[in-house]
Amino acid sequence: MPIKFPFSRRRPGPTDAWTKCPDCEQQVFNRQLERNHRVCPHCGHNFRMSIGERIDLLLDEGSFVERDAGLESVDPLGFFDQKPYPDRLEAARVKTGLREAAVWGTGSVSGRRVAIGLFDFRFMGGSMGSVVGEKIARCFEAALVERIPAVIVSASGGARMQEGTLSLLQLAKTTAPLVRLDAAGVPFISILTDPTTGGVLASFASLGDVILAEPKALIGFAGARVASGTVGEELPEGFQTAEFLLEHGLVDLVVPRAELRVTLGRLLALLPPAAVEEGWDDDERRWGPIGVLSGIAEKLGGAVSETVGLDVEGEPTAGNGRSPERAAEQTLERER
Numbered sequence: 001m002p003i004k005f006p007f008s009r010r011r012p013g014p015t016d017a018w019t020k021c022p023d024c025e026q027q028v029f030n031r032q033l034e035r036n037h038r039v040c041p042h043c044g045h046n047f048r049m050s051i052g053e054r055i056d057l058l059l060d061e062g063s064f065v066e067r068d069a070g071l072e073s074v075d076p077l078g079f080f081d082q083k084p085y086p087d088r089l090e091a092a093r094v095k096t097g098l099r100e101a102a103v104w105g106t107g108s109v110s111g112r113r114v115a116i117g118l119f120d121f122r123f124m125g126g127s128m129g130s131v132v133g134e135k136i137a138r139c140f141e142a143a144l145v146e147r148i149p150a151v152i153v154s155a156s157g158g159a160r161m162q163e164g165t166l167s168l169l170q171l172a173k174t175t176a177p178l179v180r181l182d183a184a185g186v187p188f189i190s191i192l193t194d195p196t197t198g199g200v201l202a203s204f205a206s207l208g209d210v211i212l213a214e215p216k217a218l219i220g221f222a223g224a225r226v227a228s229g230t231v232g233e234e235l236p237e238g239f240q241t242a243e244f245l246l247e248h249g250l251v252d253l254v255v256p257r258a259e260l261r262v263t264l265g266r267l268l269a270l271l272p273p274a275a276v277e278e279g280w281d282d283d284e285r286r287w288g289p290i291g292v293l294s295g296i297a298e299k300l301g302g303a304v305s306e307t308v309g310l311d312v313e314g315e316p317t318a319g320n321g322r323s324p325e326r327a328a329e330q331t332l333e334r335e336r
């Protein structure tokens with residue numbers, strides 16, 4: 001199957017069409033939405049972004065160079081739920097024009113080079129299987145070798161159940177290189193967008209030296225109902241939002257989308273990778289609270305089962321700007 005150039009900014013459908021905001025229910029011109037970084041001009045609701053839009057939002061123009069673009073998932077378990085896994089992959093490829101749920105490469109932010117990985121939630125809920133895990137791990141490894149900061153923009157329902165245990169192994173695979181980055185004094189900035197859940201949150205995404213989040217993003221390990229049932233108590237309203245997690249210390253900063261690029265540039269200026277010195281001791285920790293954060297990840301990881309109950313296969317409905325993403329959001333709302 002031919003793969004479309006994945007980073008086109010253009011979205012399907014006429015630009016004079018409307019999209020209904022799921023938060024305030026106002027109609028927004030698609031053109032206006034694109035100009036506004038896909039933020040509702042009436043209520044500030046953050047619509048999800050494609051990888052191409054993220055690259056446009058964060059990186060210096062034309063600076064992104066994709067790596068490992070050819071990596072593709074296979075079907076190691078012969079997994080079949082309602083349909084075979086290869087069919088789901090194929091459908092996701094056609095829908096998004098991407099080969100997998102994540103892309104990584106190098107680029108620059110305000111002139112500073114970074115290794116950056118990005119997720120697209122539309123591709124099987126941004127789920128992390130072997131290929132996504134491999135891409136994230138390679139992103140970190142390149143950051144270490146080239147001594148440039150690593151940045152990951154997460155949007156994921158967690159581990160990919162169609163790859164079973166192999167998906168769970170990605171938690172270890174993506175976390176291990178972060179210990180080496182930490183020891184080498186190379187920063188990792190984690191950006192959590194709506195939604196960042198499951199095995200992605202329970203591994204590298206919560207291990208950033210700095211953790212940024214977008215306003216109102218859903219961030220949690222399991223679905224609210226499951227989490228509540230597991231600990232056997234009512235959990236506070238909105239306990240899985242970026243704002244709640246900022247108040248409780250997991251997130252360092254909630255950044256409006258329009259300020260994300262500037263904030264990222266400022267952080268990169270403040271956190272230059274440590275220079276390689278003569279007689280460098282790799283075990284020496286330069287800075288970074290990774291120990292504390294792995295503690296948090298452990299707590300998150302041990303709490304509950306993997307499933308977050310995101311139905312991302314919802315059929316798109318014609319008209320009224322109702323998108324597949326919206327269908328997934330509605331499923332999510334029912335779960336809450």
Ligand SMILES: [Zn+2]
Nearest residue numbers: 021024040043
């Ligand atoms: Zn709105």
